[in-house]
Amino acid sequence: MKLSVIGLGLMGGSFALSIKKHFPEWEIVGYDLNNSHQEQALKLNLVDKIAKNFDEVKHSDIIILAIPVEGIIKVLQKLEDISDDTTIIDLGSTKEKIINSTPKQIRKNLVAAHPMAGTENTGPKAAFDTLYHDKIVVFCDIEDSGEKQKQLATEIFTKIGMNIVYMNSHEHDIHAAYISHLPHAISFALANAVLKQEDPKSILTLAGGGFNGMIRIAKSSPVMWSDIFKQNQKNLIQTLDTFQNELDIMKELIKDGKWEELQKWMSKANSLHNIL
């Protein structure tokens, strides 16, 4: 089996490593528009070889799309003429636009997957072989994927240690907006607010575990995340409205000195930890 990974950063590199571990007989080919990423991936042994050209990628049995979501849409247009037997798996964090923009003739080839895994680090060096282990992957609109593709993707994700959950792509994007995209947006905004007001020395002095946890994902890739925000624009705006509304409720309670009500509001937030 020949598997090509397009995008050799954290997600693609870690995926390649997982495949190496669990399907040692497969040939893993890497492809990345960034030449230094290609070289690093080869040096770090993430892939067996680098594709000579895009045509070689197209003639793989499996094509993994591990690039920013706008890139996924562009690459899918270039895959229109692949074989019926090929399986394409995209790892994008948004799903509805990617699925809707997939050329009809290759819709059956595609398994639209969102692995709930990641770190704030980027590039081939950030890759590690347990990134996906014991995590959830969401398959979206799986009824529109081909039977063969569905079976192969199921085998792959199960073997690398992921639990598969099924979702409608529209619903997925709304949930992902709240539970993944909004937290990233907030982390970026907090980092920028603090940078605007505070000098580096005070930040270094006073930054504790709480602060560090809240700005960790503000280190994430701007290209990757502006793409996600673009594709999930409408849902994200909606989540920002909801969040700003909660901020306003809190601010009023603080301004009005309603400390008991504030405690109740905080206790509600505490209850999230009964779920997780």
Add this chain to the structure above:
Amino acid sequence: MKLSVIGLGLMGGSFALSIKKHFPEWEIVGYDLNNSHQEQALKLNLVDKIAKNFDEVKHSDIIILAIPVEGIIKVLQKLEDISDDTTIIDLGSTKEKIINSTPKQIRKNLVAAHPMAGTENTGPKAAFDTLYHDKIVVFCDIEDSGEKQKQLATEIFTKIGMNIVYMNSHEHDIHAAYISHLPHAISFALANAVLKQEDPKSILTLAGGGFNGMIRIAKSSPVMWSDIFKQNQKNLIQTLDTFQNELDIMKELIKDGKWEELQKWMSKANSLHNIL
């Protein structure tokens, strides 16, 4: 030397453990209005004994105030008549109001300290002996503390592994608002926004490392944090304004589809990690 710890939760319990480790010859007395906390602290060996009454606490050489900041202010009023030789150390997260409300006759007794250490867990069971190790502690308005008290507090915090930084209490509260209190406020608001919109099943399915990091401190104690928000009300409102302004900037960029500008704004946020 007899050291009493008022408040046997995460902060006080961990402080007692650190003292046990580094000053094994000292007697450590615990005091907590919550009886079950007293029992647990004794059972967990955080303290050598529980004070029979508040008078026993008053007759200690060192009194550690490790309770919510409104409680600190109340207890300080009850310590008016302590000996000139006693050292009081408060571990509160806000400093200006505590210092200003300290009875004049015992101002020299007090060392106002803010250890930049903590976790989202609460109660005696959350205590551990390395909480303070290799962390920073801020001494505020130290010029108003007595020489003896200053020296003793310096010895204690240095020996338990902390690096001492000096700050004016007014400045401290502004910095702490941005770097500690605002992140907590945001985490509470994010948790409540998500709880309002999302069902537990979707949260469980889609919650990854990013989300978990952002809502971790929303598990923090409502009593402790409403007290902090009360004492740092004005500064906190100011930081919320700054944060909301950044959110609005981001939201406009997303609404207007200015993706390149959004990337630049995100790159600025990335730069915080050059400091930390």
